[in-house]
Amino acid sequence: MRTSQIMALALATRATAINILGVSIPDGLLTGTWYGAPANDFDCIDPQGRNPVILIHALSASREVDLNLLHKNMTSEGWCVFSQTYGSPIDPPLVGGLTEMTESAKDVGAFILEVAQKRGGKVDLVGHSEGGVQTLYVPMTQPDVAYVVDHAIALGPAVHGAHYFGLTDYFQSLPAPIPSLLNDAIKPLCAACVDMENNVGDIFLAFKNSSKIVPDKINATIIMSNYDTLVSPNVSRVDEPNVQNLIVQNFCPDDHLGHADLAWSESVWGIIKSQLQEENVHLICDNGLPFRK
Ligand SMILES: *[C@@H]1O[C@H](CO)[C@@H](O)[C@H](O)[C@H]1NC(C)=O
Ligand SMILES: *[C@@H]1O[C@H](CO)[C@@H](O)[C@H](O)[C@H]1NC(C)=O
Ligand SMILES: *[C@@H]1O[C@H](CO)[C@@H](O)[C@H](O)[C@H]1NC(C)=O
Numbered sequence: 001m002r003t004s005q006i007m008a009l010a011l012a013t014r015a016t017a018i019n020i021l022g023v024s025i026p027d028g029l030l031t032g033t034w035y036g037a038p039a040n041d042f043d044c045i046d047p048q049g050r051n052p053v054i055l056i057h058a059l060s061a062s063r064e065v066d067l068n069l070l071h072k073n074m075t076s077e078g079w080c081v082f083s084q085t086y087g088s089p090i091d092p093p094l095v096g097g098l099t100e101m102t103e104s105a106k107d108v109g110a111f112i113l114e115v116a117q118k119r120g121g122k123v124d125l126v127g128h129s130e131g132g133v134q135t136l137y138v139p140m141t142q143p144d145v146a147y148v149v150d151h152a153i154a155l156g157p158a159v160h161g162a163h164y165f166g167l168t169d170y171f172q173s174l175p176a177p178i179p180s181l182l183n184d185a186i187k188p189l190c191a192a193c194v195d196m197e198n199n200v201g202d203i204f205l206a207f208k209n210s211s212k213i214v215p216d217k218i219n220a221t222i223i224m225s226n227y228d229t230l231v232s233p234n235v236s237r238v239d240e241p242n243v244q245n246l247i248v249q250n251f252c253p254d255d256h257l258g259h260a261d262l263a264w265s266e267s268v269w270g271i272i273k274s275q276l277q278e279e280n281v282h283l284i285c286d287n288g289l290p291f292r293k
């Protein structure tokens with residue numbers, strides 16, 4: 001499903017408003033079909049015995065609005081999928097990924113360990129944008145987490161630096177009217193934006209300083225779009241022997257997806273499932289123009 005369709009659904013569900021960070025959010029938005037992710041079910045059984053999959057959302061998003069449709073899709077296909085909202089400066093944590101990434105990395109790591117312990121085996125990670133950065137940063141810096149990760153898939157991660165305003169602009173591509181409502185409210189709270197910034201960000205420097213980004217035992221994949229103008233492929237790719245760098249257009253030439261669409265594109269969903277299972281699944285290619293960025 002494309003962002004534009006999701007936006008249309010969102011706009012169709014306007015109702016009265018609740019208040020988050022001093023801005024009004026029509027509560028109908030929160031009941032739209034694009035909203036929400038299945039609850040974490042630690043007793044889930046995947047009939048095919050695949051690794052549990054942990055989804056890690058993007059900047060200024062949450063488990064309910066980013067990678068959530070992939071979450072629903074994979075759950076329907078029998079996968080055991082887990083996610084949490086991390087890095088939220090507000091309670092309830094409706095909008096996450098904003099606090100300092102070195103701090104939220106601890107929450108992300110603890111959640112990965114919790115899933116691995118409860119499930120008793122290795123886990124796979126799939127992260128989008130800032131979540132993709134965490135997908136690489138957390139195993140790089142937490143050896144106990146690296147030990148339990150099998151596959152790590154990052155969608156458009158800003159590994160080699162991004163610009164503050166470019167990243168805060170990311171939520172402009174979430175379904176309307178969230179972007180305009182949250183724009184001014186979030187910018188002053190966004191420590192994570194600075195962490196990924198060129199030259200000064202802690203996370204940017206940690207990647208730059210590290211002799212190897214992906215620990216040897218992890219099979220990693222970076223998925224990128226040539227039409228991503230927020231985080232271009234050369235900012236995302238990691239050239240190491242255990243990392244595959246995949247450009248969506250090499251699989252689906254007509255999918256002109258932008259940065260936010262990496263989470264919604266069914267082309268990307270197929271590539272993710274192929275990488276997780278180390279076998280080619282039949283790809284259903286999305287196509288069309290980027291909605292934004
Ligand atoms: C990266 O390396 C530089 C220079 O060696 C050092 O000053 C800085 O503290 C390091 N930063 C991180 C986040 O590792
Ligand atoms: C990526 O490419 C853009 C445009 O060609 C360039 O401005 C930028 O410096 C490159 N970044 C890296 C990390 O190579
Ligand atoms: C994934 O890991 C397996 C086992 O370590 C290895 O045989 C395989 O080549 C790896 N695949 C990639 C694409 O790195």
Ligand SMILES: *[C@@H]1O[C@H](CO)[C@@H](O)[C@H](O)[C@H]1NC(C)=O
Nearest residue numbers: 073074076077266269270284
């Ligand atoms: C999940 O998404 C794929 C790719 O678009 C689609 O072919 C499949 O039917 C979806 N599965 C379910 C259960 O909706």
